[in-house]
Amino acid sequence: MGKDNVKLLSMWASPFCMRVKIALAEKDIVYEEILEEDLMNGKSELLLKSNPVHKQVPVLLHDDKPIVDSTNIITYIDEVWPEKPLFSACEYEKSRARFWADYIDRKVYPAGRAIWSSKETAEVEAAKKEFLDIMFYLDGTLGDKDFFNGDTFGFVDILLIGLTSWFPAYEKFGGFKLEDHYPKLAAWITRSWARESVSESLTSPEKITNFVAMMRKMYGIE
Amino acid sequence: MGKDNVKLLSMWASPFCMRVKIALAEKDIVYEEILEEDLMNGKSELLLKSNPVHKQVPVLLHDDKPIVDSTNIITYIDEVWPEKPLFSACEYEKSRARFWADYIDRKVYPAGRAIWSSKETAEVEAAKKEFLDIMFYLDGTLGDKDFFNGDTFGFVDILLIGLTSWFPAYEKFGGFKLEDHYPKLAAWITRSWARESVSESLTSPEKITNFVAMMRKMYGIE
Numbered sequence: 519m520g521k522d523n524v525k526l527l528s529m530w531a532s533p534f535c536m537r538v539k540i541a542l543a544e545k546d547i548v549y550e551e552i553l554e555e556d557l558m559n560g561k562s563e564l565l566l567k568s569n570p571v572h573k574q575v576p577v578l579l580h581d582d583k584p585i586v587d588s589t590n591i592i593t594y595i596d597e598v599w600p601e602k603p604l605f606s607a608c609e610y611e612k613s614r615a616r617f618w619a620d621y622i623d624r625k626v627y628p629a630g631r632a633i634w635s636s637k638e639t640a641e642v643e644a645a646k647k648e649f650l651d652i653m654f655y656l657d658g659t660l661g662d663k664d665f666f667n668g669d670t671f672g673f674v675d676i677l678l679i680g681l682t683s684w685f686p687a688y689e690k691f692g693g694f695k696l697e698d699h700y701p702k703l704a705a706w707i708t709r710s711w712a713r714e715s716v717s718e719s720l721t722s723p724e725k726i727t728n729f730v731a732m733m734r735k736m737y738g739i740e
Numbered sequence: 741m742g743k744d745n746v747k748l749l750s751m752w753a754s755p756f757c758m759r760v761k762i763a764l765a766e767k768d769i770v771y772e773e774i775l776e777e778d779l780m781n782g783k784s785e786l787l788l789k790s791n792p793v794h795k796q797v798p799v800l801l802h803d804d805k806p807i808v809d810s811t812n813i814i815t816y817i818d819e820v821w822p823e824k825p826l827f828s829a830c831e832y833e834k835s836r837a838r839f840w841a842d843y844i845d846r847k848v849y850p851a852g853r854a855i856w857s858s859k860e861t862a863e864v865e866a867a868k869k870e871f872l873d874i875m876f877y878l879d880g881t882l883g884d885k886d887f888f889n890g891d892t893f894g895f896v897d898i899l900l901i902g903l904t905s906w907f908p909a910y911e912k913f914g915g916f917k918l919e920d921h922y923p924k925l926a927a928w929i930t931r932s933w934a935r936e937s938v939s940e941s942l943t944s945p946e947k948i949t950n951f952v953a954m955m956r957k958m959y960g961i962e
Contacts, residue, residue: 583832585835590835590838590839594834598831610802610805613812617812
């Protein structure tokens with residue numbers, strides 16, 4: 519689909535940008551990625567103009583109109599490019615997908631951040647417990663299905679898998695292995711990473727773990 | 741529309757339940773409201789079974805299937821009962837509506853709560869400033885339109901107006917008047933409350949303000 523003018527304002531370490539890249543790849547949408555070089559020392563004029571309220575990546579520019587917030591962007595992509603739908607056609611199943619999307623959006627990244635950014639052992643343990651409690655619910659809703667969407671890779675799969683290149687850093691600095699607790703969820707990660715749309719969109723876990731280690735030094739944690 | 745089996749698990753003081761009642765009224769959907777009598781001392785079996793993750797009202801039961809989270813419920817209602825649509829048909833406008841919906845969901849109620857639940861004057865002032873900063877953005881996006889949706893009362897209007905029976909309590913305990921800062925937004929509230937779907941769904945501000953005053957006593961604030 520080369521007919522459209524699609525650009526993505528992105529940053530290599532952002533799991534929310536990675537999500538959008540997966541959705542664009544799943545839909546075979548050709549786009550230009552514009553990388554924010556250095557979010558810590560200043561944001562581009564284009565970013566500030568495109569997302570004046572939150573001033574955050576990702577921003578999708580479609581025919582120069584900005585769409586912001588990763589979950590919102592992915593919903594938009596599915597509406598504008600309806601082939602290979604990301605949602606079930608059943609309204610009830612759609613409502614379940616939106617429910618888990620919201621759950622993931624509010625819980626997973628903050629819990630993971632608390633693991634690697636906490637100094638005290640008790641804080642790290644509490645954050646790890648919170649993270650694993652969240653995974654308990656996600657493992658339960660995945661159940662024995664191949665994907666959260668059922669047989670096909672869909673909306674909830676994209677939203678969660680986009681966050682997983684940070685998971686090895688959570689495991690390393692939290693001292694746990696997800697697969698020891700939730701082998702089905704760990705197998706879903708492996709299965710999803712085998713998709714080209716995923717593996718080519720996600721920054722490598724090694725690079726993310728090095729980035730997190732650098733931030734821990736910067737924050738005086740180690 | 742009497743063909744459907746629709747029930748709402750609700751609680752009289754919850755602004756999130758009020759939102760859903762407005763959406764049901766806008767769509768002329770006949771439903772049974774099942775009130776949770778006393779959320780502080782125990783939740784009903786039906787609520788715990790219907791919303792095991794968050795254990796919160798509102799829950800919509802449609803043919804006995806539970807849909808949870810007010811914003812999600814209202815989206816579901818619009819999809820299942822498409823007459824009198826709550827969204828623009830334009831995907832870009834829809835994405836803007838979802839953006840503001842998310843903004844309202846994350847910001848307005850917590851900021852309002854911080855106003856009435858803070859003890860120290862400096863904390864109340866900071867919360868009031870935060871609340872008015874949020875209103876600045878909402879006033880800006882409303883602009884000179886009659887409704888957030890344009891000429892018709894839509895998704896963002898429902899999500900925000902559902903929260904407004906708590907506003908007089910924020911004003912009273914924060915010592916401000918919204919209309920002194922944002923007269924257009926205040927006029928939008930008056931205009932929206934003139935709709936039967938709104939006035940009949942919202943608990944009276946007096947009742948909410950008394951409820952808030954009672955909680956402030958309970959928490960030892962006054």
